[in-house]
Amino acid sequence: MTDNTAQTPAGPVLAADGRPLKASLNRALRAQKIRALLLIAPLLLFILITFILPIADMLFRSVENQIVRETLPRTVAAMEAWENHEEAPGEDVYAGLYIDLFEAAEFRRHTRVGSRLNYEMTGISSLFRQAGRGVGRFDTDLYTDQFTDLDTAWADYATWTGLMGDSAIRAALPETADSFDTWVRITIEANDDDPAEENIEDFVYFSLYRDLAGNGYSGSNALLSTAAEAVSSFDSLSIRDQFEELDEDWLNPELMETIWVYSPSYTPGYFLTAIDMQLSADGITAQPEDRQIYVTLFGRTLFMSLVIMGSCVLLGYPIAFLLANLPMRISNVLMILVLLPFWTSLLVRTSAWKVLLQQQGVINDILVWIGMVPDDARLQLINNQTGTIIAMTHILLPFMILPLYSVMQTIPPSYVRAAKSLGATDWTAFWRVYFPQSIPGIGAGCILVFILAIGYYITPELVGGRTGTFISNRIAYHISSSLNWGLAAALGSILLGVVLILYWIYDRIVGIDNVKLG
């Protein structure tokens, strides 16, 4: 036995089952890691689906802009060739726009893209709505009549399916093939009709004319050859003029520029709007003065959060100091006065302030009663910044007191005693010895209160009136009233960025593991 053990040290240390100890330990460690991860996995998955994905979706929406390209594909493609952006584009772009708008109107999508572009240029929405009705009444039946006069076969659905079944003809008449397919799709999907029984729409003949007049036809199909020869003597019209007749704004280069600028699938446009900038022909420029609201609003949110944070320090520090220095028995009782507001419903506290701060409310009644304020000049304490600051200071005060208190509890009283015994006055002992040690608590409390304050929605909404609202109220407005979700997402993303930076600082100073509740 002793001989055996004496020989082994040369090789690796073995575990009981004969494997190397190191491998065996690694295996046990891996099993332990897997067990821990399996316990965490359900929750991680749950949070990822219910929370992280929604946040990611919001970030995505802040740059997503597929709607223009999806609804107006032909217009956007034709705009590639648009050179002089000082003037309205040529016939080709309007031809594309005609068919795009016709299709969008049949599928009732034209108002959606209209509202999207209206965020960037006021008035586009009504222009699109009007055009949705107008494009059906364009004079393009001119072409329909001329083709069917030439040969009645052009009115037959069978003629068309025959022609469009031939890939060589499709290649020779690209616009016509696209228009015909679009018409079939509209008839079946949007109107739920049978294409064989319907009259072919004018825009298909319009495309046929454009193809034949533009490129001619050199194939062997007799019907098409005849038509190709005849089109040179056809009456024609300018589709650009048709748009001008509908509304001369359609020839406004700025309007077409807006469509062009917002045609890419991803746009920084919402973020630019969120910082009062805009995307235009000359690149990124400032919004006109009267539309600059978001920087002011962000500034106000930060300023008011700072004021609330400051008042919380001012009111919270004495309380935390008192609680930390009183005997445990008394401070536990007083602690209830801090914890009760902390546990009370946010809406209860907001209702309380709404009731107290009204012009006919308790506070004004008391002030009038003790004669500080005349009855006919009651103070306006609500629906302005004062209301928001008072109510939110009250609501967030416990979040300042609790971290301050936990830091102050750890400051040994002997330091202050030592300072005093060395001749310091009460003030010097406090300011030079006690206060510096309580700074970590102030830092933690401030960041916590600040993070909570800048994202607050309910209280500013209820007591803030017009001047006391935060950026979050604007986000809610864009989600539920103006329906500009992209802008709401961009504003939210900026706010989220600010909060995450602050949170990172908080984690550095305090550590998220040290958060205590109650």
Added chain:
Amino acid sequence: MSSLPPYASTGQKIWFYSFRVICGFIFFFLIAPIITIIPLSFNAEDFFTFTPGMLALDPDAYGLDHYRDFFTNPDWQQPLWNSVRIAPMATLLSVAFGTLAAIGLSQSHVPFKGAIMAILISPMIVPLIISAAGMYFFYSRIGLQGTYLGVVLAHAALGIPFVIITVTATLVGFDKSLTRASASLGADPVTTFFKVQMPLILPGVISGGLFAFITSFDEVVVVLFVGSAGQKTLPWQMFIGLREQISPTILAVATILVVISIALLTTVELLRRRSERLRGMSPG
């Protein structure tokens, strides 16, 4: 600071008492708004301030009209019922997932612990309006917007950080040799969990659950966006009442909620002390 030494100078005495008075005012600021609404909720009239009759303590000036309205008006009863249906389900989900994960996180070797913790705590950090916006967009895509399930899932996500924090804090003081002892006596992991570990961490689990419950029960921003009229909860109804036309019934509701908060606060405090006593961390 707790008491004045006999040799204190006049200046020190003045400061000592004036400091207490200042603190008294701050405590008053903290608690007065909550206390004031309680007598106001018994106002017999539809006013939001003390009527002369109330100040004269005239019994006729007090009444239970607002409470009667709350308990009979369907505008309030339906939201109450919705709140009662949503909050416990959300709490159950938070506690079940949260406790398991907290036990996983408290093991000694967890890879990516920091990142996992950050993700799990994030619903508490992200401002509610942003969570609400994201959930509204995403739940609309997958058809959960305006459904009971959608609101429950959203509230469960918001409650989870509280469960994680409280249960992890309880597990810090948990003696691992107890589970080893149980295993050496032949118990399988499931029995060990329910018979040994669970009873010891139960105070943390319950207080985490109470936090999750109050989070859901009080929550208004997310439900405002994720829910539809069919999921209108009590805070939502209060929010509408406060924003549009304020009815005195809100004060009665507020008073009832204050009583519930007092009950919850007491429970959590008792649990916290019990748990500290079990772990020998506090002499009380």
